[in-house]
Amino acid sequence: MLFTEDFLHYVWKFRLFDRIGLQTVDGxxxxxxxxxxxNKDSGPDFHNARIRIGDTMWAGNVEVHLSSSDWKRHGHTHDSAYDNVVLHVVFRDDAPVVLPNGRRLPTLEMQNRIAPELHNRYHNLIFGNRQFIPCENSIARVDGLTMGNWLSRILxxxxxxxxxxxxxxxxxxxxDWEETFYQFLAANFGFKTNALPFELLARSLPQITLAKYKNNPLQIxxxxxxxxxxxxxEPVDDYPRKLKTEYEFLRKKHNLQPVDKHLWKFMRMRPQNFPTIRLAQFAALIVRSNHLLSRILEIKEISGLRALFTSIEINPYWENHYRFDTESKSSVKHLGQSSVDILLLNTLALFLFSYGKQHQLQYYISRSLKLLESLPGEQNAIMADFSNLGVKIKTAFESQALLELKNSYCNHKKCLDCGVGNKILKLA
Structure with missing residues (x-):
């Protein structure tokens, strides 16, 4: 029978063993x-257990091993942290454990008390040959209540x-919450591909500098x-030439050092997502938005939050340009709803949660979760694989939780710590 010590922890924790006629190895x-x-830190595996052994009621710790000889092998013999262990739970008793005071440590052997069906389900989860997640053949059987509760927790x-x-x-x-929000928002305006140069831009251009020119869009x-x-x-068009003239003056005035232009990526991107267009949108947002985080904290409805971004109007020059000095077919270049939703998900929901947690205000934490429930679920390869397994994904609340499930639990086969894995192990 192949399993890990963690499995024995799981069996003991949830009492998933035959408890009829329980006796220690000495009767x-x-x-x-x-x-x-x-206890997942150092020391005995379970604290503050209450167990009657013979005629004595014990309150103390429980240590779990695959073999009783692991007690000595793991160095517990002379470790005072284990002096208060009242019961040794093992799969196989292969050597008696004698405490420093000469008393034999009561030992409970599990070898014949674990149902083969439970072990088989565990073995299939942990050691089965799976392409995506360990429970891909069983996750569709998990009830909606269990799945929903677990996704809420891991979100x-x-x-x-x-x-x-x-x-x-x-x-x-x-x-400074406003400056921190501004930096995160800038990074997310890069939409992964240009997140780094956008973040460097925000750090090189603090809001205190921008605030001096709020009434002058050209200078912003x-x-x-x-x-x-x-x-x-050296630009050719009139608009970038004016920008250059303004910038040379402002750069000297504020002793500014620009970001390396080569950091910005254009390749394999739709023109609507070119960094020049995103920068124009970001500049327009700065012009019309004072104390943006404070405004976001006050806006309760998702429609109001979306309006902060969808109503951005960039300089008319970009109506027929994607790059400086290169004219293109005329088109409207507003932030699309999918782009706005990504900003709401990655920046606004995160800051509502962080602000609520930092100030111990459950109201903002709840608003963060409500916002994620109001946003559509993300579309990516991981979500597609979950959908193919029968998992329903309607909102960003669910897709974000499933990303956490995949990255922090499934990828590491932490099925015994997972509410979904626990439920599958208990399914008949």
């Missing part, structure tokens, strides 16, 4: 009132992990395109 009756709290896990980056940046920005555009490195050459 003492055993009754379990509490299996204890599972919060995902947001908590991602909020660490917000907290770190906030510390670097001396607690000059600062954005100049710091992005697009005004280093």
């Amino acid at each position: 003492q009756d055993v009754e379990i009132f509490s299996a204890g709290m599972h 919060v896990e995902r947001l908590e992990k991602r909020s660490v980056a917000v907290t770190t940046a906030l510390a670097k920005n001396r607690g 555009e000059a600062l954005v395109f100049g710091q992005a490195g697009f005004l280093n050459d």
Whole structure:
């Protein structure tokens, strides 16, 4: 029988073994009132268990091993952290464990108490040959309530992990939420492909500098395109020439150092997504949006949040240009709804959650989750594979949770720590 010690932890934790006539290996009756709290740090595996052994009620710790000889092999013999172990749970008892005081440690052997069906389901999960996730042959059988509860839990896990980056940046920005939000929003305006140069741009051009020119769109555009490195050459068209003139003055005034233009990527991109168009949209957003995070914290409806981005009007020059000095067919270049939804998902939902967590305000955490429930589910290869397995994905709440499930649980075969995996193991 092939399994890991984690499986034995799982069996003990949920009491998934034959408990009729429980006895220690030396014949003492055993009754379990509490299996204890599972400890995943150093020390005994389960804390504060309540167990009657013979005529004595014990309150203490439980240690779990595949073989009783692992007690010595793992160095517990002279480790005081294990002095309060009241029961040794093993799959196979191959050597008695004697404590320093000369007392034999009560041992419960599980070898003949685990149902073969449970082990077979475990073996198929952990060691089965799967292409996508360990439970791909069984996940469709998991009821909606179990799936929904588990996805809700791990979505919060995902947001908590991602909020660490917000907290770190906030510390670097001396607690300035608006500046931190501006930097994250800029990075997400790059939509992965140009996230890095957009982030570098925002860090090189703080809001305190931009605020001085809020009433002058041309100067804002000059600062954005100049710091992005697009005004280093000698332009031909009148609009970029004006930008260059403004930027050269502002660059000297504020001692600015532009981002390397070569960092921006154009290849294999639709013209609508060219960084020049995104920069024009970003500049327009800066012009019309003062204290953007504060406004977002006040707007309750998703329609209002979307309107912040869909109503952006960029400089008319870009109606028939995708690059400077290269004319193209005239077209409207607003942010599309799918692009706006990505910004809402990756920036606004994250900051609502992080702000709520930082200030211990459940209201904003709930708004973050509600926003994700209002956004459509993402479309990517991972979501396509889940859909093919029968998993229904309607909202970003579900798609984000499934990404966490795949990356943090399925990829590492942490089925025993997963609510879905637990349910599958218990399915008859």
